[in-house]
Amino acid sequence: MSPEQVQQLVQEIERKDLSTAAHTWRVVLYTRAMLEEFGVEHGVIDLVTQAAALHDIGKVVIPDAILQKPGKLSDEEYEIIKLHPVAGYARMLKMGVSEEPILNLVRYHHERWDGLGYPFQAKGEEIPIGARVFAVIDAFDAMTSVRPYRSELGDRAAERALLELQAGMGTRYWSEGVEAFTDLFHTGRLDYILHYFNDEVPVPAFAAARREEFDAIKRRVTRGD
Ligand SMILES: [Fe+2]
Numbered sequence: 001m002s003p004e005q006v007q008q009l010v011q012e013i014e015r016k017d018l019s020t021a022a023h024t025w026r027v028v029l030y031t032r033a034m035l036e037e038f039g040v041e042h043g044v045i046d047l048v049t050q051a052a053a054l055h056d057i058g059k060v061v062i063p064d065a066i067l068q069k070p071g072k073l074s075d076e077e078y079e080i081i082k083l084h085p086v087a088g089y090a091r092m093l094k095m096g097v098s099e100e101p102i103l104n105l106v107r108y109h110h111e112r113w114d115g116l117g118y119p120f121q122a123k124g125e126e127i128p129i130g131a132r133v134f135a136v137i138d139a140f141d142a143m144t145s146v147r148p149y150r151s152e153l154g155d156r157a158a159e160r161a162l163l164e165l166q167a168g169m170g171t172r173y174w175s176e177g178v179e180a181f182t183d184l185f186h187t188g189r190l191d192y193i194l195h196y197f198n199d200e201v202p203v204p205a206f207a208a209a210r211r212e213e214f215d216a217i218k219r220r221v222t223r224g225d
Pocket residue numbers: 055056084109110
């Protein structure tokens with residue numbers, strides 16, 4: 001994708017919903033850290049990182065009344081939310097995007113290892129590896145970010161989220177992805193991401209120290225420099 005295309009889409013996501021935007025940047029950072037840990041080559045890392053930034057682009061067409069509804073969604077509303085991977089994929093195709101790692105992640109990021117995800121009910125290794133890894137990261141971030149109903153945050157929330165991921169190994173999540181993420185988390189290298197944009201959490205000093213690194217990644221994803 002051209003840097004202009006990426007930038008345009010990222011800005012659209014940020015305009016739509018700021019909490020989605022914060023989520024976006026945390027998952028970008030987690031994704032990059034995971035791929036570096038796996039020793040994936042740089043060209044692929046850049047593509048998958050772009051894909052992580054754009055994964056929820058399909059939500060741009062979902063009405064705010066549903067996306068930002070404070071209470072529980074009705075079955076019908078949930079069905080509408082579940083359209084966003086396909087909406088995002090259609091948007092990518094319309095823009096002429098042809099890079100498989102990007103298309104795959106947008107399309108398959110809500111599939112589950114056991115085939116009970118959406119929208120295709122793909123299972124196991126039918127799900128492209130980038131999307132399998134990303135599903136773990138996306139779930140972890142959802143479980144550790146600021147929500148009105150969550151009382152626990154930060155490190156305690158992270159420990160609880162890791163237990164949830166482990167409980168879902170082989171059903172919801174790809175086991176090797178969960179193991180790799182858990183190991184990486186325990187090195188402490190992801191701590192600064194956990195605290196980014198989680199406004200009710202005081203940003204620790206080490207997060208501030210890594211802001212430069214974060215800004216560089218954000219520039220790289222949006223501008224391709
Ligand atoms: Fe999504």
